[in-house]
Amino acid sequence: METATQQREPSPSSESKSLVSGKRPRLSDLIFDNIIKLLGYTSIVFVILIFVFLLKESLPLFKTYPLKKLLLGTSWYPTMDPPEFGLAPLILGSLLVTAGAVVIALPLGIGAAVYISEVAPSSIKDILKSLVELLAAIPSVVMGFVGMIVLAPWIKEIFDLPTGLTALAGSITLAFMAVPTVTSIAEDALAAVPTAYRTGSLALGATKWQTISQVVVPAARSGIVAASMLGVGRAIGETMTVLMVTGNAALIPRSFLQPVRTMTATIAAEMGETVQGGEHYQALFVIGLLLFIITFIINLVADLSLHRGRRQRG
Amino acid sequence: MNAKLRERLAFALLALVTVLVIVPVAFVLLILLIRGLPAISWEFLTQEPRSGMTEGGIFPAIVGTFYLVVGTVIVALPLGIGGAVYMTEYARPGKALRLIRLAIVNLAGVPSVVYGLFGLGLFVIFLKFGTSLISGCLTLGVLVVPIVITATEEALRAVPQSFREASASLGASKWQTVSRVVLPTALPGILTGTILAISRAAGETAPILFTCAAFYLSRLPHSIFDPILALPYHLYGLATQATNAPDTIKYGTALVLIALVFGTNITAIVLRLKARRTKRW
Numbered sequence: 124m125e126t127a128t129q130q131r132e133p134s135p136s137s138e139s140k141s142l143v144s145g146k147r148p149r150l151s152d153l154i155f156d157n158i159i160k161l162l163g164y165t166s167i168v169f170v171i172l173i174f175v176f177l178l179k180e181s182l183p184l185f186k187t188y189p190l191k192k193l194l195l196g197t198s199w200y201p202t203m204d205p206p207e208f209g210l211a212p213l214i215l216g217s218l219l220v221t222a223g224a225v226v227i228a229l230p231l232g233i234g235a236a237v238y239i240s241e242v243a244p245s246s247i248k249d250i251l252k253s254l255v256e257l258l259a260a261i262p263s264v265v266m267g268f269v270g271m272i273v274l275a276p277w278i279k280e281i282f283d284l285p286t287g288l289t290a291l292a293g294s295i296t297l298a299f300m301a302v303p304t305v306t307s308i309a310e311d312a313l314a315a316v317p318t319a320y321r322t323g324s325l326a327l328g329a330t331k332w333q334t335i336s337q338v339v340v341p342a343a344r345s346g347i348v349a350a351s352m353l354g355v356g357r358a359i360g361e362t363m364t365v366l367m368v369t370g371n372a373a374l375i376p377r378s379f380l381q382p383v384r385t386m387t388a389t390i391a392a393e394m395g396e397t398v399q400g401g402e403h404y405q406a407l408f409v410i411g412l413l414l415f416i417i418t419f420i421i422n423l424v425a426d427l428s429l430h431r432g433r434r435q436r437g
Numbered sequence: 438m439n440a441k442l443r444e445r446l447a448f449a450l451l452a453l454v455t456v457l458v459i460v461p462v463a464f465v466l467l468i469l470l471i472r473g474l475p476a477i478s479w480e481f482l483t484q485e486p487r488s489g490m491t492e493g494g495i496f497p498a499i500v501g502t503f504y505l506v507v508g509t510v511i512v513a514l515p516l517g518i519g520g521a522v523y524m525t526e527y528a529r530p531g532k533a534l535r536l537i538r539l540a541i542v543n544l545a546g547v548p549s550v551v552y553g554l555f556g557l558g559l560f561v562i563f564l565k566f567g568t569s570l571i572s573g574c575l576t577l578g579v580l581v582v583p584i585v586i587t588a589t590e591e592a593l594r595a596v597p598q599s600f601r602e603a604s605a606s607l608g609a610s611k612w613q614t615v616s617r618v619v620l621p622t623a624l625p626g627i628l629t630g631t632i633l634a635i636s637r638a639a640g641e642t643a644p645i646l647f648t649c650a651a652f653y654l655s656r657l658p659h660s661i662f663d664p665i666l667a668l669p670y671h672l673y674g675l676a677t678q679a680t681n682a683p684d685t686i687k688y689g690t691a692l693v694l695i696a697l698v699f700g701t702n703i704t705a706i707v708l709r710l711k712a713r714r715t716k717r718w
Contacts, residue, residue: 155612156527163523165516166540166586169579173547176558234454242448243455253706254459260702261465261695262640263549264669268676268691269465272684299461306458332444353546360548362643363669367677387550387643394553394647399562411554415547422546426539 177415181408184208188402193409199373199384201393201403208406210413212375216290216383217359219376220369223294224301224358229351231298232305236350239306240313241335252310259303267367270296275368282380288370291379296368297358305354312346312432313339345432352425356418362387386410466699469692476689486653486671490679495690500657501665502639502697505573505649508661509638510631512578517585517634518620518627524586525593526601526615545583550643552580557647571661573649580644581634588633592626593619625712632705640698642669652678668694 184193188208196209239251274295275287316339324334340347370382371392384392390407397404484494520537528534556576566572596619604614620627642650650670658665672694675687 149610152610152612155616159519159523159527159612159615162516162519163528163537165520166537166544166582169582170540170543172559173551173555173579176555176563177551180554180558231454231458234451235458238448238451238455242451249710251455251459253703254462256706257699257702258459258462260636260640260698261462262642262669262698264640264642264673264676265465265469265691265695265698268672268687269468271676273468299458302458330440330444332447333440336447356546360546360551362548362550363673367673387548390550390554391643391646394557408554408558411551415551418546418548418551419543422543423539426542 174415177408177412181405181412183400184402184405184409188406193406197375199389201406202396206402206406208402208409210386210410212373213384213386213389213410214413216369216373216376217385217387219379219383220290220293220297220365220385221355221358223290223379224297225351225355227294227298228301228305228354228358232302232350232354233309233347235302236306236309236313236347237335237340240310241331241339252307255303255306258299259307261300263300263361263363264367266296266300267364270364270368278380284380286370286382288368288382289380290369290376290383293365293369293383293385294379296364297361300361300364301354301358304357305350308350308353309343309347312343312350312429315346315433316342343432345428349425349428349432352421352428356421356425359421360387360414360418362391366391386414466695469688469695472684473688473690473692476685477692481686481689482693485655489681490653490675490686491682495668495671495686495693497654497657498666498668498671498690499693501570501650501667502669504570504658504665505577505645505667506635506638508570508574509577509581510635512574513581513585513634514631516578517582517630518589520582520586521589521593522615522620524590526611526619541583541586544579545587548643549580549641550646552576552644553647555579556644561648567662568647568649568651568664569662570649570658570665573645573665573667574661576644576648577638577641580641581637584634584637585627585630588630589623589627592623592630595626596622625708629705629709629712632701632708636698636701636705639701640669640694642673645670668697 193208194210194214196207197211198207198209199212200207235251235255239248239255243251270292271288275289275292277287278284278289278292279287320338320342321334324338325331329337365385366388369385369388371384371388372382373384373389374381376383390410393403394407397407481494482499483496485497486495487493520541524534524537528537553576556572556579560566560572560575561568566575600618600622601614604618605611609617645667649665650667651664652670652674654664654666668690672687672690675682675690
């Protein structure tokens with residue numbers, strides 16, 4: 124074993140000779156093995172680092188501003204004297220826009236996944252998948268730009284509004300940004316359903332559609348639930364698009380046809396005007412912390428759901 | 438309604454839904470091509486913006502995005518490939534691996550603007566890198582790590598186990614097997630992941646807002662501690678602040694950005710399909 128190693132490394136210095144003669148592994152192996160082991164944990168380190176820094180920058184505000192007023196306060200006037208940091212309008216804004224997006228994105232995303240996985244001829248499957256991938260690749264700022272100059276004027280005209288930059292415009296653009304997430308994960312789940320389920324159902328005389336709707340989709344249920352949740356996570360975290368198309372009025376939203384402001388858009392729009400370490404700055408980090416916690420929970424539940432589905436099938 | 442008719446209706450509906458999903462891709466591309474193409478010229482691509490962005494080109498933003506992407510890849514590639522190698526070649530299935538996987542999924546789900554806050558807190562303020570190219574690269578590097586890990590892991594898992602056994606039976610150490618047999622075999626897959634990471638880094642705006650991007654600069658960056666212009670933020674500025682800039686400049690900038698992102702993505706897709714087709718084992 125050692126000789127083979129030496130032939131590949133024809134530079135036996137006196138130091139490496141002593142390593143080769145013993146049973147100990149070579150020094151370079153030891154170094155690389157340990158580097159790799161460290162790198163294995165980088166993802167965990169990053170998640171913790173993100174959490175720690177969000178906490179570090181936002182914690183001081185909890186001392187000077189009551190938590191209840193922060194979460195339930197209905198006015199967001201960060202630059203007034205004294206400032207008001209009521210997050211309710213922003214949280215409700217995010218919820219409204221996301222809910223609208225989800226109502227559009229789920230049927231589209233899951234429907235497309237079923238079509239691509241079960242119905243589409245194999246010759247166009249790869250093309251459809253690639254197109255969905257391209258939809259996911261459209262930068263959010265481009266989506267926002269197109270939404271601003273094409274979609275918003277349409278909405279303004281159709282509903283006869285003073286401005287088209289509304290929650291509805293946000294929901295529509297966000298829906299298309301969440302669809303690729305839903306489609307690709309739901310498609311994976313459908314593809315993972317064993318072929319025997321389909322052939323078994325068809326052999327019993329069911330039509331292809333009956334097989335899909337009553338056997339394949341129910342079997343992939345946990346994966347489809349996970350896909351939907353991750354779609355929600357994608358929509359709630361999207362920033363530039365909503366910043367550009369929702370009109371940014373930090374008021375408690377009453378309808379889809381009004382301008383609203385989301386949590387993400389608030390951070391992006393206001394961080395530039397804050398004083399580092401000031402209360403406004405801290406409040407924006409509180410929003411970030413909240414977003415981090417929300418998406419963390421969504422991802423956790425989605426992951427557990429995926430895991431359970433995999434275990435059930437064995 | 439009989440079952441056959443119902444099936445035909447359902448399939449037609451599903452096909453319609455799928456078309457609806459991919460229509461925006463064509464729509465966005467088409468509208469940017471039609472309205473943006475007239476703006477594209479050699480001058481537009483090689484000159485600086487002038488007179489409050491109402492004239493001139495987008496050269497500094499292209500250069501900035503290029504630097505940003507290169508730096509991001511330098512940060513993310515070793516971390517991502519190392520992480521994936523650990524997961525497929527070193528770790529045993531169990532709690533630790535499950536935890537790492539969970540962390541990757543979560544990292545991929547963190548909103549991009551939260552990455553911006555993180556970069557601001559850690560790189561710009563705590564490490565005192567300031568609003569600079571390096572802060573932006575590090576922030577985007579962390580953001581694309583999950584993309585690199587996922588693609589690399591898939592590529593490593595596709596390497597047949599017999600390759601590793603053959604290498605080990607020839608007396609190669611673990612690291613020798615990984616570095617000379619497994620990684621080279623998985624190279625096309627790793628390349629695909631890298632290209633996808635490039636595409637993502639080039640298009641992101643929120644993470645660079647507070648870490649490296651400037652609204653306007655009169656010169657190109659001289660060091661990694663200088664702020665930069667970047668295409669996505671430049672487009673945002675043009676669309677929302679520079680209201681008197683002519684529309685052709687806005688559409689042209691958007692077109693260049695989407696061409697860059699789609700170009701890299703299509704390259705990745707083609708590479709992946711080709712690798713699958715030419716697989717010899």
